Amino acid sequence: MDNLIDGRRIAATIHSETVARVGQLKDSGVTPGLVFIRVGEDPASRVYVGMKERKCHDLGIHSSTLVLENDTSQSHLLGVLEEYNQDPRVHGILVQAPLPRHMDETVVYATVNPSKDVDGFHPVNVGKLMLHQPGGFLPCTPAGVHELLIRTDCPLEGAEVVVLGRGNIVGKPMASMLMQKSKNANATVTLCHSRSRNIAEHCRRADVIIAALGVPEFVTEDMIKPGAVVIDVGVNRISDPGSKTGSRLVGDIDFHAVQPKAGAITPNPGGVGPMTIAMLMRNTVIAAEQQTLDITGPDA
Amino acid sequence: MDNLIDGRRIAATIHSETVARVGQLKDSGVTPGLVFIRVGEDPASRVYVGMKERKCHDLGIHSSTLVLENDTSQSHLLGVLEEYNQDPRVHGILVQAPLPRHMDETVVYATVNPSKDVDGFHPVNVGKLMLHQPGGFLPCTPAGVHELLIRTDCPLEGAEVVVLGRGNIVGKPMASMLMQKSKNANATVTLCHSRSRNIAEHCRRADVIIAALGVPEFVTEDMIKPGAVVIDVGVNRISDPGSKTGSRLVGDIDFHAVQPKAGAITPNPGGVGPMTIAMLMRNTVIAAEQQTLDITGPDA
Numbered sequence: 001m002d003n004l005i006d007g008r009r010i011a012a013t014i015h016s017e018t019v020a021r022v023g024q025l026k027d028s029g030v031t032p033g034l035v036f037i038r039v040g041e042d043p044a045s046r047v048y049v050g051m052k053e054r055k056c057h058d059l060g061i062h063s064s065t066l067v068l069e070n071d072t073s074q075s076h077l078l079g080v081l082e083e084y085n086q087d088p089r090v091h092g093i094l095v096q097a098p099l100p101r102h103m104d105e106t107v108v109y110a111t112v113n114p115s116k117d118v119d120g121f122h123p124v125n126v127g128k129l130m131l132h133q134p135g136g137f138l139p140c141t142p143a144g145v146h147e148l149l150i151r152t153d154c155p156l157e158g159a160e161v162v163v164l165g166r167g168n169i170v171g172k173p174m175a176s177m178l179m180q181k182s183k184n185a186n187a188t189v190t191l192c193h194s195r196s197r198n199i200a201e202h203c204r205r206a207d208v209i210i211a212a213l214g215v216p217e218f219v220t221e222d223m224i225k226p227g228a229v230v231i232d233v234g235v236n237r238i239s240d241p242g243s244k245t246g247s248r249l250v251g252d253i254d255f256h257a258v259q260p261k262a263g264a265i266t267p268n269p270g271g272v273g274p275m276t277i278a279m280l281m282r283n284t285v286i287a288a289e290q291q292t293l294d295i296t297g298p299d300a
Numbered sequence: 301m302d303n304l305i306d307g308r309r310i311a312a313t314i315h316s317e318t319v320a321r322v323g324q325l326k327d328s329g330v331t332p333g334l335v336f337i338r339v340g341e342d343p344a345s346r347v348y349v350g351m352k353e354r355k356c357h358d359l360g361i362h363s364s365t366l367v368l369e370n371d372t373s374q375s376h377l378l379g380v381l382e383e384y385n386q387d388p389r390v391h392g393i394l395v396q397a398p399l400p401r402h403m404d405e406t407v408v409y410a411t412v413n414p415s416k417d418v419d420g421f422h423p424v425n426v427g428k429l430m431l432h433q434p435g436g437f438l439p440c441t442p443a444g445v446h447e448l449l450i451r452t453d454c455p456l457e458g459a460e461v462v463v464l465g466r467g468n469i470v471g472k473p474m475a476s477m478l479m480q481k482s483k484n485a486n487a488t489v490t491l492c493h494s495r496s497r498n499i500a501e502h503c504r505r506a507d508v509i510i511a512a513l514g515v516p517e518f519v520t521e522d523m524i525k526p527g528a529v530v531i532d533v534g535v536n537r538i539s540d541p542g543s544k545t546g547s548r549l550v551g552d553i554d555f556h557a558v559q560p561k562a563g564a565i566t567p568n569p570g571g572v573g574p575m576t577i578a579m580l581m582r583n584t585v586i587a588a589e590q591q592t593l594d595i596t597g598p599d600a
Contacts, residue, residue, distance in 0.1 A: 106433055123427030123436075130426050130476065131468050133406055158497045166479055168431050175479075176430065179466055179491050186495040188502070191479050195486040197458045202488070 003259065005231075005266045010151050011144075011274035014282060015059060021285045022060045025292070032288035033062045034092040034118065035084050039077065039103070040070035045096045052094070055277050061284055062089075074103045078111050085113040091288040092118035094280070115290060118283040120173070129173055132180045135290075137283050142174035144275025145210060145231055150184050152264060154208065154229050161187040162202045164219070164252065165212035170233050174210055199223075211252035219253045227263035233272050303559065305531075305566045310451050311444075311574035314582060315359060321585045322360045325592070332588035333362045334392040334418065335384050339377065339403070340370035345396045352394070355577050361584055362389075374403045378411050385413040391588040392418035394580070415590060418583040420473070429473055432480045435590075437583050442474035444575025445510060445531050450484050452564060454508065454529050461487040462502045464519070464552065465512035470533050474510055499523075511552035519553045527563035533572050 025032055034056055036049045049065055056063035068077065077095075084090045093116045099105055109121040117125050120139035128136030138146075149156060161178050165171035171191060178187040187208070192199045194213075203209055203223040211219050212233035224230060234252030251268035259265050266272055325332055334356055336349045349365055356363035368377065377395075384390045393416045399405055409421040417425055420439035428436030438446075449456060461478050465471035471491060478487040487508070492499045494513075503509055503523040511519050512533035524530060534552030551568035559565050566572055 106431075123431060123433065124424045125427065126430050127423030127425065127427030130430050130472055131406075131423060133423065136423075158495050160497075166481065172430055172476075172479070175491075176472075179472070179475075179493070181466065181493070181495075186493075188490065188492055188496040188498075190488065190490040191475075192488055193479070193481070193486075195458050195481075196488040197460075198488075 003262055003264050005148055005152055005229075005264050005271060007144075007148060007266060007271040007274045010148060011278040013151070014147065014275075014278040015055075018278070018281050018285050019059050021289070025285065025288055026060065028292070030288055030292045031060075031062050031089075032091050032285050033064075033089050034094065034284045035090050036063065036065040037068065037077070037080065037093070037095045038065065039068045039072055039095075039099055041067075042098060045098070049096050052277060052280060055281060056284075059281055061281065070100050071102075072100075074107065077103065077108060081108070081111045085111075085116065088291075090116065091291050092116055092284040094119055116287055118280060118287055120283070121168075126168075126173065130176050132182065137286070138177070138279070139169060139173045140279035140283065141170050141212075141233060141272065141276045142177055143279045145170075145174060145233065145272055146177050146184070147279070148231065148266065148272070148275055149208065149229070152229075154264065156184060156208070157186045159187045159207040160205055161189045161208045161210065162206035163189060163191045163210045163212070164193075164199070164203075165214065165233075166191055166193040167212060170212035174212065213252050215252055216250050217252070217254040219258060221254065221257040221261055224258055224261055226261050228261075230258055230262045230265040231272065232266050232268040234268070235273075303562055303564045305448055305452055305529075305564050305571060307444075307448060307566060307571040307574045310448060311578040313451070314447065314575075314578040315355075318578070318581050318585050319359050321589070325585065325588055326360065328592070330588055330592045331360075331362050331389075332391050332585050333364075333389050334394065334584045335390050336363065336365040337368065337377070337380065337393070337395045338365065339368045339372055339396075339399055341367075342398060345398070349396050352577060352580060355581055356584075359581055361581065370400050371402075372400075374407065377403065377408060381408070381411045385411075385416060388591070390416065391591050392416055392584040394419055416587055418580060418587055420583070421468075426468075426473065430476050432482065437587070438477070438579070439469060439473045440579035440583065441470050441512075441533060441572065441576045442477055443579045445470075445474060445533065445572055446477050446484070447579070448531065448566065448572070448575055449508070449529070452529075454564065456484060456508070457486045459487045459507040460505055461489045461508045461510065462506035463489060463491045463510045463512070464493075464499070464503075465514065465533075466491055466493040467512065470512035474512065513552050515552055516550045517552070517554040519558060521554065521557040521561055524558055524561055526561050528561075530558055530562045530565040531572065532566050532568040534568070535573075 084093050093112050114122045114124045120137040125136040163175045175189045175191045179189045200223045208229045210231045216236040216238050232251035232253040240248040393412050414422045414424045420437040425436040463475045475489045475491045479489045500523045508529045510531045516536040532551035532553040540548040
């Protein structure tokens with residue numbers, strides 16, 4: 001069935017747009033620069049940062065990674081951030097989650113200069129998203145979902161959208177993006193979560209379902225309207241005695257059952273994941289453009 | 301029928317709580333101070349600021365009002381704001397909307413020091429609201445509606461809430477407050493607006509309807525579920541040839557038809573309006589407390 005939303009292909013298109021913008025920056029003497037900060041040796045964080053570093057390399061974005069010991073003090077990390085905030089070669093700063101327990105994520109993310117906050121986690125960028133003000137950075141995963149919907153011509157104007165999950169990284173910003181008074185939004189959004197009653201009923205009336213709950217295969221075939229667009233943001237590890245490692249990754253959607261009924265659906269992997277990195281790369285180039293307007297502007 | 305939510309009574313209770321906090325501040329040598337800035341002579345703005353000034357006086361909050369000419373330059377206004385941002389006697393700054401057309405509201409509101417932004421309009425305060433982080437200021441009208449719901453024991457956990465209107469001052473922050481993972485929230489929120497289809501259907505399944513659309517008497521009796529809680533934020537002037545002035549104010553709810561079917565309903569006036577001022581006064585005292593912790597803290 002050809003109702004798959006090919007995140008890899010769409011991400012590749014966005015990457016080619018980003019490469020063109022990197023070229024323009026370099027023609028003006030600017031190499032976009034992104035710094036990754038990892039604290040400790042969380043295995044998943046190593047993998048994620050490694051993937052992002054390789055993509056920077058592929059696109060011509062300069063990147064470097066600072067790895068701090070797990071017992072680094074928060075004040076040391078904040079001092080490091082202040083230095084990068086001041087460094088004109090660094091246009092984007094990404095502090096990879098999770099942080100050690102002795103650190104306060106809220107304080108750490110709020111210390112990143114909002115104009116270098118390519119993750120879109122700083123309160124001022126979240127506020128600009130909600131107020132629909134320009135000039136902020138959109139968080140990468142929901143921005144990537146939005147691009148998937150736009151670039152597959154999914155009708156959003158007046159559409160019934162159900163967002164499952166109210167996390168700060170996906171659910172809440174996703175809802176905020178799609179409800180705005182804007183050409184590519186104007187949806188009627190319902191946000192469901194762990195305390196919601198009647199989630200299945202909400203889903204059954206939805207034109208678009210975006211699942212970011214973190215519950216393996218939560219959305220089943222009986223919960224969707226025929227023809228609905230279904231986006232799977234979930235990444236859940238479940239045990240699988242038959243596999244080599246004893247476990248495997250599944251999304252929040254029961255993909256095989258839902259696909260035949262859906263109008264369009266993201267595979268997982270190969271749907272939302274590649275878009276998150278594409279948005280991070282684009283945000284980094286936007287940051288470099290904004291910070292070097294004096295150089296790249298028409299009066300240079 | 302005694303299903304009226306008495307905003308005047310609940311606001312009076314909050315004011316008495318505020319007076320107690322003002323007393324504690326004064327015992328520590330701090331008089332909370334609020335500055336109003338009006339630009340031009342918009343008649344409604346004069347009335348609103350006048351009401352707020354009188355309430356400050358009643359509660360022991362020091363207030364002053366700066367009136368600028370309609371043709372004041374934006375840069376002059378920003379300079380004035382910077383001075384108040386630095387003035388330790390001023391704990392709260394309120395720039396009364398609307399501003400003249402030659403000014404950019406976004407720039408003006410973002411210039412107010414977030415720690416003095418008692419209106420809750422600065423992006424960093426909006427971001428903290430959405431991220432559910434402490435220490436920010438909540439916008440007064442939706443915070444007032446939330447207090448009405450809490451203080452009338454309206455069940456919110458798992459409740460179906462429909463917010464009508466997606467303005468930055470009421471609709472969007474209202475939705476954000478009620479969807480949070482929190483004892484007095486945890487609602488399933490749907491935000492409807494001018495591009496929504498099926499608004500009546502959404503309303504008919506709602507346990508709580510909050511109308512902030514600005515459409516006179518939009519919510520009719522057939523749109524509500526028996527027993528629903530109905531909150532009217534609207535203030536609309538409609539023509540009324542029979543009245544002395546030729547016009548009268550109505551809300552977004554067809555009050556007389558809806559009241560018999562509602563479980564609880566705000567009168568209008570006398571519902572949400574008094575709560576907005578109560579929240580402004582409370583925000584001002586919170587601002588004074590936060591800015592003078594050195595004086596009022598346990599180590600003083």
